[in-house]
Amino acid sequence: MIDYRTVYTICPFCGTGCGILLEVMNGRLEGVLPCKTNPVNQGKLCIKGWSAHEFVHSPDRLKKPLVRKDGRLEEVEWDEALSFIASRLKAITQAYGPDSFGAFSSAKCTTEENYLLQKFTRAVIGTNNIDHCARL
Amino acid sequence: MDRLREGIRDALTEGPVAGVMGLILDGGHPRPHLFTKGRIEDLDRLVVGEARYPLAAVLLKVLRNDLDAHLGIVARGCDERAILELVRNVQLNGERVVVFGVACSSEQASACQCPQPYPSSHLSGERVAPVSDSEGLDRLDRLSEEERLQYWMDQFGKCIKCYGCRNICPMCFCTTCTLDEDDLIQTGTIPPEKPIFHLIRAFHMAERCIDCGLCEAACPSGIPLRTLYKKMRNVVTTRFGFTPGITKEGKGPLQYLGDGKFGEQEGH
Numbered sequence: 001m002i003d004y005r006t007v008y009t010i011c012p013f014c015g016t017g018c019g020i021l022l023e024v025m026n027g028r029l030e031g032v033l034p035c036k037t038n039p040v041n042q043g044k045l046c047i048k049g050w051s052a053h054e055f056v057h058s059p060d061r062l063k064k065p066l067v068r069k070d071g072r073l074e075e076v077e078w079d080e081a082l083s084f085i086a087s088r089l090k091a092i093t094q095a096y097g098p099d100s101f102g103a104f105s106s107a108k109c110t111t112e113e114n115y116l117l118q119k120f121t122r123a124v125i126g127t128n129n130i131d132h133c134a135r136l
Numbered sequence: 137m138d139r140l141r142e143g144i145r146d147a148l149t150e151g152p153v154a155g156v157m158g159l160i161l162d163g164g165h166p167r168p169h170l171f172t173k174g175r176i177e178d179l180d181r182l183v184v185g186e187a188r189y190p191l192a193a194v195l196l197k198v199l200r201n202d203l204d205a206h207l208g209i210v211a212r213g214c215d216e217r218a219i220l221e222l223v224r225n226v227q228l229n230g231e232r233v234v235v236f237g238v239a240c241s242s243e244q245a246s247a248c249q250c251p252q253p254y255p256s257s258h259l260s261g262e263r264v265a266p267v268s269d270s271e272g273l274d275r276l277d278r279l280s281e282e283e284r285l286q287y288w289m290d291q292f293g294k295c296i297k298c299y300g301c302r303n304i305c306p307m308c309f310c311t312t313c314t315l316d317e318d319d320l321i322q323t324g325t326i327p328p329e330k331p332i333f334h335l336i337r338a339f340h341m342a343e344r345c346i347d348c349g350l351c352e353a354a355c356p357s358g359i360p361l362r363t364l365y366k367k368m369r370n371v372v373t374t375r376f377g378f379t380p381g382i383t384k385e386g387k388g389p390l391q392y393l394g395d396g397k398f399g400e401q402e403g404h
Contacts, residue, residue: 001154002202004170004194008163021167023194025201033194034300034354036187037165043187044356047298 002026008035013048014107016040020049029053093125102129140210140260141179144236147208148173153234157195158210159183168194170207184210184238184260188248190350192218193306196227208234214248214348216255217381218306221346224384227309239263251347272363273370288364292330294357301351301361302337307344307380314340334364342368343388346381 006021019038023031032053036043055061065081066073076084093101105117121130147153148171160169160178166186171178195209209215216235223230237254239261245253249269254261276284302308302315314336315321321336322329345365352362373379376389 001172001174002170002198002205003172004155004157004168004198006162006167006169008165008167019165021165023168023197025198030197033168033189034304035165035167036189041356044354045298045300046296046356050298050300050303 006033011045011049011052012108013052018045018049020045020052022053029056089125098126099129101125101127102131104131104133104135106133137184137260140184140236140238141182143259144171144182144208144210145176145179147234147236148176151234152206153208154205155198156208156210156234156236157191157198158236159186159189159191161186170198182210185212185240185244188212188214188348188350188353190218190304190306191215192222193304193309195219195233196222196306196309199228199232204232206232206234208236210238211235211255212238212240213250213252213254214346214350215306217252217346218348220384221307221344221381222309224380224386224388225309225344230384248349250349270366272360273366276363276367288334289330291359292334293327294359295328295330295334296357297326297328297333298356300354300356304350304354305341306348306350307341307346334359338364338368341365342372343376343378343390344380345369 002025004023004025006023008019008021011018011020018041019035021033021035022029023033030053032045032050034041034043034045034049041049064075065078067076067081067084068074089101101121103117103121105114109117118130121127144156144158148156154172156171158169158171159166159182160171161181161183162169166183168189168191169178171182191209191211192215195207199205199207209219211219216237219228219230219233219235222228223233235255235257237256237258237260239254239258240248240250241261242253242264244250245264246267249267251266251268253266254263276287279287299315302313315333316323321333328334345368347362347366347369349362351365352360355361369379372389378389380388
């Protein structure tokens with residue numbers, strides 16, 4: 001017998017906060033329905049919300065960080081990726097100054113994560129080159 | 137409500153029905169749910185009339201994963217029209233779908249401007265009179281052709297191409313969709329081409345639309361889609377004597393070719 005249920009959550013794509021129902025069939029995410037009783041979206045969604053389930057089982061989804069080695073992207077563990085990022089950031093900003101760095105934050109992040117990124121950019125790196133991904 | 141709950145409980149525990157699609161109140165939100173024998177206690181949280189979801193479309197989604205399943209559905213008038221139309225279009229096997237009818241209240245009927253706020257039989261609620269709403273359509277019909285075109289072009293200009301009208305529609309059962317075809321529609325770009333994007337959908341609704349209004353309710357831009365599809369329905373009814381959602385047998389006018397042998401041709 002098929003197991004069909006919905007999971008109520010908030011759309012991950014932007015700061016509007018639309019209520020969505022994830023349709024789960026036999027433990028697999030199969031679709032999205034707009035939540036009719038969420039006061040924010042009142043049963044309506046944009047195309048991002050309607051497609052919010054698609055990346056979860058996508059074969060193109062990145063599950064590990066990739067680092068380019070000898071011209072080829074290779075899967076690595078987080079520790080290695082973060083050490084690589086830190087060492088390169090240090091080297092670049094030391095050689096070219098803090099304004100050689102810029103960061104784009106995201107509506108998909110929480111307020112706290114966005115705060116953290118601007119703090120990192122301004123206080124750790126020392127530049128005002130921080131903006132929102134919607135500016136891209 | 138008690139009769140409905142008991143009817144479903146009996147069908148699940150004693151009858152051949154393996155699951156019933158309905159709305160469950162969970163976390164403060166009514167939402168589609170497949171009630172099953174294994175979790176019969178879920179029935180305590182069964183709700184009706186709280187919100188409208190395309191239950192027939194969700195049922196179809198479940199049945200496509202389990203073609204032999206014998207399922208039920210808690211159906212308002214609109215849900216039953218959807219079921220009839222899905223059976224007529226050979227998407228559902230009518231003998232494997234049991235309808236547990238719910239008649240809508242007069243408040244719900246007028247909120248939905250519902251042409252038939254009750255199914256053929258019901259276990260919950262009382263039958264109330266249909267609410268006919270042709271006002272919007274009549275007003276548009278009185279405009280000159282030029283003004284009418286301008287009206288619709290202005291409305292279509294609001295479209296953000298979310299595909300919500302198609303996604304929520306219980307009649308959009310096709311597994312491939314013209315509106316996703318790169319050769320016919322510019323996919324991946326906004327705004328959509330108007331009026332072609334909207335008129336393609338309108339034509340595809342011509343002999344299917346059951347006038348449930350879920351499309352209009354899902355439209356973030358407030359385009360009066362129901363009025364548009366109502367017009368298509370009226371044309372099909374007056375010109376061809378066919379109204380979708382009334383019978384589970386027979387062919388609609390677009391299912392015939394000129395020689396009337398469409399249904400007999402192999403591969404169709």
